Amino acid sequence: MKWFGRKSAENTRSEENINDTHAGLENVTESMADDICKRVDSADLPANIMNTVREECERLLKLDNTSPEFHIVHSYLEFILSLPWNETTKDDLDIQKAKGVLDARHYGLNSVKERILEFLAVKNLRSRISPNLIIADDEVIARENLSIIFEHEGFAVRTVGNGLEAVAAMEEEPADIVITDLKMDGMDGLELLEVLRNRWPDTGVIMLTGYATVKTAVEAMKNGADQYLGKPVNLTRLREHVQDLLSRNRRIQGLQGPVLCFSGPPGTGKTSIGCAIAESLGREFICMSLAGLRDESELRGHRRTYVGAMAGRILQNIQKTGVRNPVIMLDEMDKIIQNFQGDATSVLLEILDPQQNSAFVDNYLGLPFDLSGVLFIATANMVERIPEPLMDRMEMIEFSSYTPGEKLQITQNYMLPNQLLKHGFSVNELEVAPDALNTIIADYTREAGLRGLDKQIASLCRKLARRRLSGQEEALPIKLAAAEIHGIMGPPPHFSATVTKMLKTGVATGLVWSENGGEIIFVEAVRMHGSKNLLLTGSLGEVLRESAQTALSFLRANAGKFGLSDDFFETSDIHIHIPAGAVTKEGPSAGVTIAVAMLSQLTGRMVREDMAFSGEITLHGDVLPVGGVREKVMAAVRARISTIVLPAKCAQAVEQLEDEVLGGLEVRLVSRLEDALEAALN
Template sequence: MAIFKRKEELEEGYSNETELNDLKESVEKAKMPPHIESIAQKEIEKLNKSNPSTAEYTIGMNYIDYLVSLPWNKMTTDNLDIKRAESILHKEHYGLSEIKDRILEHLAVRILKSSRKYSILVVEDEQIARTNLEHVISKEGYDVMTAKDGLEATQLLNQHHFDIILTDLKMDKIDGMGVLETAKKKDPDIEVIMITGYATVTTAVSAMKKGSFHFITKPFKVEEIRSVIKQALDKKKGQIESKGPVLCFVGPPGTGKTSLGMSIAKSLEKEFIRISLAGVKDEAEIRGHRRSYVGALPGRIVQEIRRVGSINPVFMLDEIDKIGQDFKGDPASALLEVLDSEQQANFVDHYLDVPFSLSNVMFIATANTTDPIPPALLDRFEVLPLSGYTQEEKEQIAFDYLIPKAINNAGLDKFPPIITKEAVRVIIDEYTREAGLRNFQRQIDSVFRKTARELLSSEEKKSVEITPEMVRKQLGAKKYYFEIAEAKERIGVTTGLAWTETGGQIIFIEATIMKGRGELILTGSLGNVMKESAQAALSYIRSHTEKYHIDENFFENNDLHIHVPAGAIPKDGPSAGLTIAVALISLLTKRPCKRDVALTGELTLSGRILPVGGVKEKILAAHRAGVKTIVFPAKNDSDFNDLPPEIKNNVNIIPINELDDIVDRVIG
């Protein structure tokens, strides 16, 4: 019989009831949006009818706990000092002037939009009511204008911009419905709040259908007006925030993409979130799992926002070009909803199953290259390229940032070593060859660790001077050479420029002749585009044999072999066409190519030179390798304006439109 219950059952029932009551209080204190709160209350009612020992009960408890813990209306106050933001960017990052300017422009727009005063138009035919509304709304810090009827209101709408309109419904000449229709025709984003003492359900429904934000009946309370205006402005703020572009920093490793995002968050005093998308293949990592089992969780987006406790953080999506996909879904497609300004306000995580606004989140993405990013996702970004650093910039960064950090990490604060400029230059030239700074910092750290060990071993504790000889002794044999400066001129060997994910680099293209049947042999892990470029270069030369004094029957009994060294590394792209053509002309005319001249450009069958990409990266690579002259397509001329002065002063850039413009200047 069930008349008597065991003590454990009574205690369990009491505990369950207490737990649900605590949960109800938590829901009320969380200040969720009304529709979300009603969903949470319904879930609690379901739990009240469920057995606490079932898995569904645990799932429901976890779900409500997650809803309660989300920052539905918690946000940090932005620091709107643009000068402070500029000083932080300059202090933490050397160079990158274009990137800094674009970031500051982006911040300036957000600051102006978030700090501007909102304008409100009050349309009321009763003067006392109109004056009272103007007084109450002005005290809240808004710019207020008034109109005594609908006709005056429509005239003001043609002369001024308003964010919100509060209008009476019953007025002479043009009523509130007329003001609503006129406002929505001019700007669909204007929020119109209707006020009337003749409210009916039919009228309210008609106003809502025409786009009214709210319908207030007279008599009303001042707090009700304030609350409705705040709700309307919160909606507009979300629209303003979500319409901003998503910045995407694209550049080689070690160029400061992640630290730039951190500096933006620091300058605005926002929370900073970073998640790496490299290797992510499951769509649930973005959208979350459905609540079908106990271990289900929201996606990383919602998890991280919950962790920082703010709905307006700076959110960095790192390594977005390395995102994957498999049978579990396509995470890149899931990101389309996250980054779309029109969908952010109603992002639905599968676990939450309710809309969660991301419109206040400032998303930033990073990538090494844009090629693997799907076009639809790339369309969401404003791409800001980071090309890499010059030798002089690296030297300055070393003394300003890397060396003080290395001294601190090595515990040498008491006896800080003095490293000469020549020693730093040796590290840059002989032990690193990169666009960024990561390996450069490792080598500097290594030098100071070895110095710290030598300091402990010596009897006399004092600061030492680190010279080039000490660097070579500590780091061993040099790893990189000036392959251009140290190489001799050869027939059939030209210097080209290539772009890779890790920055620009130089390549050598070699050509040779052998007896055969007129075949073209291509080796060096070349892609289809590069093979076609070689074929186009050969076809151009064969069609102009007289110009280069080549026997037209030569190709019938000889094979040509074109090879690009570093055969294990795949190579592709059209920009090697010019370089291959010059190598073949050098080979067939038996004239050596100048090794301190590098070339890049796409060659057509008519001999025209078409523009190429990665201009700055290629020029930086040529400068690092000791190249003195660079041949570029003339149509890339606009890209040369962004080059640092030290590059322009040390490298001679020759723009060309036709292959014939350069043959005699490159071939000896």
């Protein structure tokens, strides 16, 4: 019995401890609710946001402290308070500084840098424009006092005595904001308001009157006034209203600002250029990878009805930066997954549309947040994979492949010094001859960008570090010549395709573009006894197959012109093959090459071994223009081709090529397939 009694006493003490613990928790949660409500009262939130937040605070105070709903509401209020509703970064629009930053971070890319500097120059000029204000009041003292106040704050102020004079001033130069009295001779404030809303709907209008009544206020706001204030005027409120209308007006004027999209092969500096733009502007930088994104809730957030709901990545990143106008880079936009499981591009349509993103609603927040101050920059390797509605909202800036000369300069001045320091060498302890670097570029990399080259330079430094510690390299500085590269780095990992010097029939060299840059391909054609079959192999896509069918139909329709019998296909099969069958090939630029290879086989005439082709064809023999001219020309130079045949409509693209890219290459422009065939066949 004593044992049970002692146990009962222990239980009693435990219950008392539990009650004390509950009381402590209740006090903590009550203080949490009081604390966040005090923070809400002192927060500088927009008026429409403040109303919703106060309702949530009242709801929080009524909730049971131990309920899950209490913590959900508390977390929601914490998130709202943490968002930068009014915090912005002032842009540094010094063009020379921006040019210096871009040049210091990147070698080459001159056309890209020029477009970015143009973009910053426009922002600079727009920032210099003084806001334009018209004050319409029949009292001279009133309008002169207001004029002195706003001129001191940087406004270009014009004063008029009535509505008629205000309309004339607007016709001379429209104002951003009109401050007008209600009672005036000639044309009063309401009549002026009607004219302004019909002719200049974007102009902000603030109505002032010494006869303020509920009726006149309702009538003015109903007719389109933005604000209505009584006299004597509260100057603090008037300034706030003017600044609010000015920011809204400037946002409307800047709605057509472009969203830049950097397109080009991997490793060409798209992301780092975006970082340089943010650095030159003095803004915060956010890089968001969209590769593999399939659910729009990752960007728009989850509704608070879900357990564990949170805001989308857009607002989360803005929350981390603490400002509402950062530079946000939407990386790898072309790799967003679009299938039956989801499509996140619908959210991007809203985010990147300046007509909509000023009131972006995240599902978790449930309130409009202004994204119009954000500078969005997108990147993509293959713009063809981006939906058309999304492309319409962006301005494409193409990043071209680096030339061998540019790669050499970048390696010497940036890449090699950085890798030496990372691997324990001083800059003066290793000297690599330019020929040795060119050997690495040509034999150990096969890319349009620089990532693979950077890895190979790092590999070279690692091997030299090991040789130095093993005693094989004692003398400093270490000097490397081109002849030593293969011995240090081993056999080249890539096979560089070059044209064969052996003349063959039925083999033509084509120029193609891939997301890794330009390449050459060999198209083979053979004719055999058969029953009118066209065989196509080499993992060809549908467009390439159609090009082959078109080439065959053109040759059959014009057999006499090329010395072929009209029935040459009646008892024959023709086989078209493009080697490297493990690699999928697709695109509209191989039609001329296939036609050349096919006619060479049918006529027995050999194709010039130093010539390559690119261009699409029609059934009537017209040669259509193709893209990727720069990369294709560079591939031809790399493969030691001396002459290339391109469509005549690519003439402008050829004229824009630098002498270093052409490398002494002869370019023949043709508009008809007959001209290409005549030039190709010996």
